Every structure is written in C-alpha cells, then in structure tokens.
Amino acid sequence: MIFKMSTAQAHCDIPCKIYDPMIAQVAALSVARLVDLLLEIESGEASIESQNEFTRLVQEKEVQARNVKSEVNIIWGDYFKSPQIEQHPGVHDLVHSIMMCGSKCKQGVDKAEATRLVELVNDFADMFWQTKGVATKRVIAPYPPALAIVQPILADA
C-alpha cells in the first residue's frame, strides 16, 4: 500500500449564485444607442470636435459589444449546466448567434444589426429566467433608443 499526500480543494467559485442577464441587456441597448449617435453624425463633417466624438462613440461601441459577449459567455459557460441545457437545447445556437451579431455590431454601424443584438439578448434573458421558473414580460426601455427589453416579474420586497 502506498501513501501519497496532496492538496485537494472544494473549488467553490461562484458565491451566492448571482447571475443576471440584465448587464448584457444594458450593454446591448448601449450598442444600439451608440449606433444611433454615430448615424446622427454628419458624414461630411471633419472638425476636430467631430472626429473626437466619432472616435469616442466607436470606441465605446466596441467596449459595449464586447461586454455583451463577455456577460452572455459567463452565464452560458458557468450557469447553464446539464439541467438548464436539457430544458433549453437551443441555448448553444442562440449564444453563437449573439457572438456573431456582437461581432457584426463591432465591425459596422448598422442599426438593424444593433436592434437584432438587443432581441437576441432578450431571447437569452427569457431563456435564463425560464430556467429559474421566473415569468418575464416585455417592456419598453425608458431611455433611448426605447427598444423592447425582457424583464423578470419578481416578487415585491
């Protein structure tokens, strides 16, 4: 019989199981808003101020689209396990569509793609809340671009 000593860990890396797709939804709405602002810039205008604003908007669009992808990836990779995937076998395709659409929003300034990104993330949010047995509703975001978002119907405090 051979004795061997080594260290094992319980590896609990997700305290309190806090996940919420709202972060991804706000990021997707931000992408849509930034696309609107970019489209509002006069194409012929080339002042220093205009170029500065343009650069900032593009940079922020890049950041927000990356946030969408990152937040969705975390929920998909860490929260969705066998029981949730069995309940929603389409989650992999949906997440892949979000990744592709997020990249398209980074590459271009397309209102239709930005709106589609919000819708896809809404679908993901709906799927997420269903796995928790929480009903959802669609409401209009109270800020530009006033797109529809999926929200959970939660108990009153």
Added chain:
Amino acid sequence: MLPTIKAGDVVFVKHEDQLRTGDIVVLNHPAVGMVVKRVKTILEEYLYLIGDNKRLDSSTCHVPLPMSLAEGRVFAVYRFPFCIRLLPAIAD
C-alpha cells in the same frame, strides 16, 4: 464542501474501481487540479459532481467528467485536533 469537509481537514482516499452516487471523491480536474466533491450522478463513464455547501456552486459541478480522473473515494476525514470520521461506502 461544508458542512461535511472544511478547509484544513485531512481526507483519506482509497482507490475504488466502482464509484457510486453519493460517494465523496477526490478528482484530478484538468483545469483546477485536485478537487473534492460528491458524486451526484454517474452516466456511463462520466461523473457529475456536486458540492455539499448549497450556498455555493462550482464550474467543476454539473458537467460530465471522465471517471478515469477520479483518484478515489474519501473514506475518512480527520479534523484537528481529535476528530476523525469514517465515511462508509454507499450501499448498492
């Protein structure tokens, strides 16, 4: 793995050819190294693990892990200074 095992406990592991649902195992996870978890389900040659601490979760849980990664079953836990508990094998 609270309340069954807490940080600093020494666990004694015995290699078992046949693991069972409910066993506590030490498994050499390819991403995070040695982990100690409870077997929730066994499907074919794959283990699905779970922690005893219901307030926490782990990326090592609920995903299929090859049974070949298991080092063995935890059969006893020693807690400093005087406590030792035997964990009998789960009966069929």
